[in-house]
Amino acid sequence: MRVTYRGDYALKVVLALALNYGKDVVTIHELAKRIDAPIKFLEQVLLDLKKGGFVESRRGKMGGYRLARPPGNITVGQVIRFIDGPTEPISCVRNGYSSCGDMYKCVFRKVWQDVAKTTSDIIDNVTFEALAFEADSEQEVLVYSI
Amino acid sequence: MRVTYRGDYALKVVLALALNYGKDVVTIHELAKRIDAPIKFLEQVLLDLKKGGFVESRRGKMGGYRLARPPGNITVGQVIRFIDGPTEPISCVRNGYSSCGDMYKCVFRKVWQDVAKTTSDIIDNVTFEALAFEADSEQEVLVYSI
């Protein structure tokens, strides 16, 4: 798998919203500042995340974004697959076709399937609740270390 | 990680040469036919593999390619990293810098480091000796099943 800037911003902005879960909405402007992303680019990412059912928005004055679901119900795998596409390292595994009769493909496909599986085992089990918890500790450390 | 056609051909051609290890050299033309790759494209890949010390060649009539080292000493990880570059999913992990002070980067970097590690654990432990053994069995099955 390869994580693009788009995917990276998506993960960061979902985390930013997870850290704000239960509170009021946050504007794109504020989110862009927090995660250090170009505002117009983040706009598009947020629009996609909305289509994917990850975030919801309110327009107009006092508008902004918030998570559409509890952070515990959103995983890194869900977000990155939705934004950056399949995480499998090669197309024959991405498409998941089963028997090819070509030994050159077959022996490597097994390797790539293993990689895909261990990758999924990780990214599908990291929720934004866990990440938000980690980020909170991180922040505390920073505060106390000043 | 993402495996390109270039990387895919590289792995296949090394396997083809591993299956021929100890015997005579094989021409690009023959290799291209066996792994079903565009001959001029494979040329470039083989040239790279030579620079990487994976294969060696003989010019002129009766020329061709063979493995430069025993198949047991070549891993999938070595070949794919040399041809397609680093396998880490994101640049901050690829470059391996240690402390960033940015919580948004830090919490995700741990995830990507885990992914990179499990990926390496797989691809760095698959040798072309093992793959050639698998491919041989595969071939036998095909022969007997006709």
Add this chain to the structure above:
DNA sequence: GTATACTCTACTATGTTAGTAGAGATAGTC
């Protein structure tokens, strides 16, 4: 009704990928 903030479409610059083309160098064979 006006300011603020989200929505949507289009455009662009840059880099990567997957090739293709063709001239050049080398080594066997007649």
Add this chain to the structure above:
DNA sequence: GACTATCTCTACTAACATAGTAGAGTATAC
């Protein structure tokens, strides 16, 4: 020594993906 098969090397190109930028449009609070 010419011929031919084969590897070597550089340059070029078409198509696509990435990382933005630009600007007009729409909804909502006050």
